[in-house]
Amino acid sequence: MQIKTVLLVEDNQDDELLTIRAFRKNRITNEVAVVRDGAEALDYLHGTGDFSGKEPPPLPECVLLDLNLPKVSGLQVLKKIREHSRTKLLPVIVLTSSKEERDLVESYKLGANSYIRKPVDFEQFIEAVRQLGLYWLVLNESPIKDDQAEQE
Amino acid sequence: MSSGASQGGAPTRSVSLPAKVLLVSVLVGGAVWWIVNMLWCPLDVSDIFNQSLDDLLREKARQQRVGLSQHILLHRQTVNFLAASAAIREYMEGPDWKDTPAADVDFLDRPPKWLPEMAGLNLPLKPRYLMVLNSRGEIKEVYQARPDPFPAQFFHLPQELVENSHDRVVLTILKGGAFLCASESIKGERGEVLGSLMLFSPVDDEFFRMSNGEASEWNLIVLLDGETQKVVASNQPKWIPKGMLLGDLEQIFQVAGMAAKIDGSEVYGLQIVSLVQQKATASLSEMLQKKERINSVIQAFLYMVPLLVIVLWLTRRITNLTRQIEIDTDELVGPGELQAHQGDQLKVLEQRIKSIINGLKTRTSQLETVNRELDNITYAVSHDLRAPLRSIDGFSQALEEDSMTALDEDGRDYLRRVRKATQRLESLIDSLLNLSRINRQELRIEPVNLSHCAKEVIDNLRQSEPERTVNVMIADGVVAQGDPQLLHVVMTNLLENAWKFSAKRVDSKIEFGAVDRKDLRSEILTDKHVYFLRDNGVGFDMSFAEQMFGPFQRLHRTEEFPGVGIGLATVQRIIQRHGGRIWAEGEIDRGATFYFYF
Numbered sequence: 202m203q204i205k206t207v208l209l210v211e212d213n214q215d216d217e218l219l220t221i222r223a224f225r226k227n228r229i230t231n232e233v234a235v236v237r238d239g240a241e242a243l244d245y246l247h248g249t250g251d252f253s254g255k256e257p258p259p260l261p262e263c264v265l266l267d268l269n270l271p272k273v274s275g276l277q278v279l280k281k282i283r284e285h286s287r288t289k290l291l292p293v294i295v296l297t298s299s300k301e302e303r304d305l306v307e308s309y310k311l312g313a314n315s316y317i318r319k320p321v322d323f324e325q326f327i328e329a330v331r332q333l334g335l336y337w338l339v340l341n342e343s344p345i346k347d348d349q350a351e352q353e
Numbered sequence: 354m355s356s357g358a359s360q361g362g363a364p365t366r367s368v369s370l371p372a373k374v375l376l377v378s379v380l381v382g383g384a385v386w387w388i389v390n391m392l393w394c395p396l397d398v399s400d401i402f403n404q405s406l407d408d409l410l411r412e413k414a415r416q417q418r419v420g421l422s423q424h425i426l427l428h429r430q431t432v433n434f435l436a437a438s439a440a441i442r443e444y445m446e447g448p449d450w451k452d453t454p455a456a457d458v459d460f461l462d463r464p465p466k467w468l469p470e471m472a473g474l475n476l477p478l479k480p481r482y483l484m485v486l487n488s489r490g491e492i493k494e495v496y497q498a499r500p501d502p503f504p505a506q507f508f509h510l511p512q513e514l515v516e517n518s519h520d521r522v523v524l525t526i527l528k529g530g531a532f533l534c535a536s537e538s539i540k541g542e543r544g545e546v547l548g549s550l551m552l553f554s555p556v557d558d559e560f561f562r563m564s565n566g567e568a569s570e571w572n573l574i575v576l577l578d579g580e581t582q583k584v585v586a587s588n589q590p591k592w593i594p595k596g597m598l599l600g601d602l603e604q605i606f607q608v609a610g611m612a613a614k615i616d617g618s619e620v621y622g623l624q625i626v627s628l629v630q631q632k633a634t635a636s637l638s639e640m641l642q643k644k645e646r647i648n649s650v651i652q653a654f655l656y657m658v659p660l661l662v663i664v665l666w667l668t669r670r671i672t673n674l675t676r677q678i679e680i681d682t683d684e685l686v687g688p689g690e691l692q693a694h695q696g697d698q699l700k701v702l703e704q705r706i707k708s709i710i711n712g713l714k715t716r717t718s719q720l721e722t723v724n725r726e727l728d729n730i731t732y733a734v735s736h737d738l739r740a741p742l743r744s745i746d747g748f749s750q751a752l753e754e755d756s757m758t759a760l761d762e763d764g765r766d767y768l769r770r771v772r773k774a775t776q777r778l779e780s781l782i783d784s785l786l787n788l789s790r791i792n793r794q795e796l797r798i799e800p801v802n803l804s805h806c807a808k809e810v811i812d813n814l815r816q817s818e819p820e821r822t823v824n825v826m827i828a829d830g831v832v833a834q835g836d837p838q839l840l841h842v843v844m845t846n847l848l849e850n851a852w853k854f855s856a857k858r859v860d861s862k863i864e865f866g867a868v869d870r871k872d873l874r875s876e877i878l879t880d881k882h883v884y885f886l887r888d889n890g891v892g893f894d895m896s897f898a899e900q901m902f903g904p905f906q907r908l909h910r911t912e913e914f915p916g917v918g919i920g921l922a923t924v925q926r927i928i929q930r931h932g933g934r935i936w937a938e939g940e941i942d943r944g945a946t947f948y949f950y951f
Contacts, residue, residue, distance in 0.1 A: 213740055213744075215740070215741075215743070215744035215747070215748070216740060216743065216744070218747075219743065219744070219747040219748075219751075222747070222751060268736075269736050269737070297736070298736045298737070298739040298740050298743070299732070299736045300783075300786065301731075301732055301736075319739070319743060320743075321739055321742045321743045321746055321775060321776065321779040322746055322775075322776055322779070323743070323746045323747040323749075323750040323751075324750065326743065326747065
């Protein structure tokens with residue numbers, strides 16, 4: 202079985218590095234595709250812009266979405282993902298520094314599957330990523346996987 | 354211009370409010386009173402006046418006629434008394450009585466035998482002329498009290514008068530003069546008529562004087578000849594000479610009443626007229642009207658006085674209020690907006706309120722902007738400030754893990770310090786965010802069981818430090834109205850503090866409950882329940898009692914008691930948001946007590 206990709210939408214390179222490090226520390230071997238802003242994330246998912254090809258690329262296993270993004274904000278990206286029929290069921294995990302309740306409420310309203318606050322303490326961060334990976338990449342049955350299995 | 358007032362615009366000088374209101378009230382009140390008086394009162398008043406004058410005159414005339422008839426009655430009583438006396442009967446039956454047919458008359462100039470001693474008798478009046486007539490009606494004896502010439506007309510009495518002269522009083526006119534004639538039969542022992550006694554009185558000054566005392570200048574009575582309408586007699590002969598015609602009288606006097614008869618007598622050929630001087634009427638009328646006018650002025654004044662007092666009181670209140678508002682709002686109103694209204698307090702008030710509203714609008718929009726900015730800052734702090742911290746911590750750890758061998762012990766210690774500082778900064782940021790959230794969060798007021806809340810917190814603390822034995826006393830059923838979430842934060846912070854600061858004692862004790870009102874110091878009077886949380890921990894110096902509620906204020910070193918120093922600030926903020934107060938009492942090494950109400 203092909204190992205699925207995880208899409209990380211993150212503009213902060215430090216956070217990107219630390220996230221990937223946390224993945225590796227937890228021995229999560231999924232490929233991590235990184236995009237730097239909201240627009241790029243949408244391009245990646247729909248195979249438009251820099252990611253245009255003959256066929257739309259396969260959807261990732263899940264999306265780790267930062268909220269504070271340049272160009273198109275994280276919440277906008279989430280909204281677009283849920284609007285589009287192709288990506289409607291894609292698991293989206295909001296991974297952000299924000300502890301603001303309005304962000305949390307708004308994310309769930311727009312259909313986020315999870316809301317995880319990035320802890321400052323790196324050990325806690327590793328633990329958070331471990332649980333995230335365990336749940337979303339191992340335990341959770343993704344509806345996307347089922348769709349594609351049918352197609353195959 | 355040096356005047357500060359002119360900076361805000363043209364200075365408006367106007368009359369002060371009380372003066373203005375007073376002036377307007379008096380002017381309007383006066384005008385209304387004048388108009389009402391002019392249009393409506395005079396008719397009414399003159400009607401009333403005329404009516405009352407008329408009534409007055411009629412009453413005066415009536416009183417005069419009563420006086421007259423009483424005087425007539427006295428004549429009748431006198432004649433009755435004399436005619437019934439034994440003296441005159443005995444005289445007429447005795448030898449001295451000469452009832453000869455001849456027409457000779459005895460003129461007596463001293464009191465006759467049949468007339469008892471005047472002095473010894475209480476006669477109702479002293480008769481002027483007395484005549485004794487025989488049974489045929491012929492005058493036989495005449496007595497006059499004064500040596501006046503005897504009026505010859507008495508001898509030519511009209512026949513009907515003589516015939517009807519028994520038992521009656523007659524007022525009549527005889528040859529130009531008015532006379533009163535009263536007569537009574539003289540009867541013998543067996544009742545037979547021996548003759549009659551007649552009393553005559555000329556109706557002259559004396560007669561009137563006796564009848565009615567003093568006549569006033571506007572109070573006259575006149576006897577008129579019924580045929581010629583000429584004056585025969587009056588009570589004021591100085592003004593009304595005999596022979597004056599009624600027509601002439603009416604030029605000068607007003608006729609207040611006329612009668613052809615008087616009670617107690619028969620009147621022949623005479624008219625009795627009551628008169629009032631017209632001049633007297635006029636002056637009386639003037640006097641009455643003047644009095645009426647003064648009355649109405651006094652009335653108007655009396656009506657206005659309470660009104661004016663109320664108006665003055667109200668304007669004074671407005672003035673005081675304005676002054677107070679001016680003092681209170683000086684800071685709120687920009688100097689550019691102030692106009693110098695010196696006099697009228699209402700205008701000052703209006704100006705003030707406008708300025709305040711403008712100021713409030715400006716301030717509100719400023720505050721809204723600031724609030725928005727604060728929100729954005731909070732958001733940025735929450736999100737952006739955390740990211741670099743994460744990098745520092747993350748890479749420090751990465752360094753520690755990956756490049757362990759490249760670092761000596763010092764290097765590793767430095768890295769640990771970096772990470773520790775990072776974590777402390779994070780908890781500071783979190784505390785600040787929490788504090789600012791408390792300010793923004795909307796309150797949801799409902800009953801909160803503080804006892805339950807306290808037990809929950811203590812249970813958690815016991816679990817976290819099971820090795821500690823703390824004597825906790827929590828009063829049951831302490832319920833308060835407030836936001837459950839925020840009150841939980843209050844209880845948590847306070848109990849954690851108590852737990853923390855009593856850690857060094859072997860016999861740690863924590864107590865929570867509501868304060869008995871009797872124990873409250875008088876200066877903290879509130880009608881709300883006051884709660885307390887007491888511990889027997891390290892306590893504090895009372896001179897820091899206020900300071901310890903400030904954010905990041907700590908009374909102890911971090912190594913001694915860990916914490917960022919935001920707990921009490923948060924508690925105070927929450928209690929203030931509930932409209933309450935918190936304060937602390939304590940002593941070093943003797944524990945601390947926190948009191949609060951909301």
